[in-house]
Amino acid sequence: MSNLITKYFPFFTDAEVPHTVSARPDTGLYSAKLGIWLFLASEVMLFGGLFSAYIFLRIGAEPGYWPSGLLNVPVGTMNTAILIVSSITVVMAWAALKMRQLGKYKLYMLVTIICGLIFLTVKLSYEWPAKFNHFGVFIRKDAASKYEEFLGNKHLQDAGQNPRWEISGHLLDAPKGSSYSHQAEHNAEHFAHETGRHDAVTPAENDYVIQVDAVNANPSDKENDRPHFWPVPMSTKLAVISAADVESASVFAPRHSTYFATYFLITGLHGLHVLGGILVFLYLWLPFPGGTKLYKTNPEHLANRVEIAGLFWHFVDLVWIFVFPIFYLL
Amino acid sequence: MSLKAFHLFFILVSILFSAGMGIWAFKTGASDGLGWGCCVAALLMVGYGVSFVNKSKSIIT
Numbered sequence: 001m002s003n004l005i006t007k008y009f010p011f012f013t014d015a016e017v018p019h020t021v022s023a024r025p026d027t028g029l030y031s032a033k034l035g036i037w038l039f040l041a042s043e044v045m046l047f048g049g050l051f052s053a054y055i056f057l058r059i060g061a062e063p064g065y066w067p068s069g070l071l072n073v074p075v076g077t078m079n080t081a082i083l084i085v086s087s088i089t090v091v092m093a094w095a096a097l098k099m100r101q102l103g104k105y106k107l108y109m110l111v112t113i114i115c116g117l118i119f120l121t122v123k124l125s126y127e128w129p130a131k132f133n134h135f136g137v138f139i140r141k142d143a144a145s146k147y148e149e150f151l152g153n154k155h156l157q158d159a160g161q162n163p164r165w166e167i168s169g170h171l172l173d174a175p176k177g178s179s180y181s182h183q184a185e186h187n188a189e190h191f192a193h194e195t196g197r198h199d200a201v202t203p204a205e206n207d208y209v210i211q212v213d214a215v216n217a218n219p220s221d222k223e224n225d226r227p228h229f230w231p232v233p234m235s236t237k238l239a240v241i242s243a244a245d246v247e248s249a250s251v252f253a254p255r256h257s258t259y260f261a262t263y264f265l266i267t268g269l270h271g272l273h274v275l276g277g278i279l280v281f282l283y284l285w286l287p288f289p290g291g292t293k294l295y296k297t298n299p300e301h302l303a304n305r306v307e308i309a310g311l312f313w314h315f316v317d318l319v320w321i322f323v324f325p326i327f328y329l330l
Numbered sequence: 331m332s333l334k335a336f337h338l339f340f341i342l343v344s345i346l347f348s349a350g351m352g353i354w355a356f357k358t359g360a361s362d363g364l365g366w367g368c369c370v371a372a373l374l375m376v377g378y379g380v381s382f383v384n385k386s387k388s389i390i391t
Contacts, residue, residue: 318340
């Protein structure tokens with residue numbers, strides 16, 4: 001049995017793996033570099049497919065059903081800058097190893113790891129949860145005229161823009177039996193505490209009450225026709241929407257719309273790649289046999305490992321540089 | 331392609347991204363401050379790219 005393992009799975013044994021430091025004569029590359037580029041080629045196809053799907057879904061979306069301006073641009077910009085900085089520090093870590101400066105390598109690698117952790121923390125503890133507490137109601141087209149003061153479609157038509165079918169904001173009261181009742185109750189308490197108003201809960205059992213976003217509070221204001229870098233504070237205006245007039249209603253989760261389904265899929269997959277990169281960097285930074293301990297016996301081998309991880313990290317950051325504008329800006 | 335070459339490509343894309351975001355900020359009127367900030371960031375990255383090419387010549391092949 002052990003002979004079979006040694007024969008067919010030599011990497012499970014202590015066998016010497018060739019060309020970890022020197023280049024293979026036939027490819028001109030050390031083995032891991034060829035491997036990472038093959039892997040990155042498959043990653044290009046994965047993300048390329050998702051971006052293509054996004055483009056076709058967006059092009060095919062019915063007018064007024066593809067939202068914009070719902071994401072926090074300053075936070076996204078900060079995260080982009082953090083990833084760009086982390087790409088610089090990982091190259092510095094690699095250069096430090098090439099110059100045999102272990103102390104500097106550890107420092108730059110630590111900064112890279114911290115940058116990755118900040119990116120993930122902001123995404124998971126702030127950006128995503130903020131979306132899960134934001135509510136959107138798509139109004140049925142035949143009932144839209146009843147909610148003109150929140151939709152502003154006459155103004156949009158005059159301005160030559162797509163119509164608006166959604167009223168969004170914080171849900172303060174939900175129809176009886178709704179799965180959002182608990183969230184609405186919590187938001188209503190917060191709203192009453194902030195404004196001193198206790199009119200958020202209506203006696204009607206089939207109404208949604210929403211503390212609307214600025215865009216729905218003043219839909220005819222030309223200021224709302226353009227994108228904003230800084231998020232516009234939410235209004236204190238309330239919209240009461242009958243459940244009979246609602247086409248669909250949900251928090252800003254994947255089920256809300258195709259936009260958020262693709263947003264969470266692509267940013268989630270990207271986040272998993274960031275996590276994977278952080279774990280590899282941690283392995284190379286800590287005194288594991290394949291990490292900094294390798295520096296004592298074969299520093300060039302460690303430098304090559306950092307180069308491979310750095311190539312992956314650059315790819316992940318490059319993906320974000322495409323993700324950020326298409327979801328946050330355009 | 332080495333990490334050095336990929337890093338240069340990445341910096342080039344980042345410069346284009348910053349410039350693009352600056353144009354977006356000015357053109358849409360989202361924020362003039364952001365527009366100027368993006369221009370400065372793009373220029374800083376051009377400077378970094380040139381400095382990286384010069385310094386890495388002797389260190390990384």
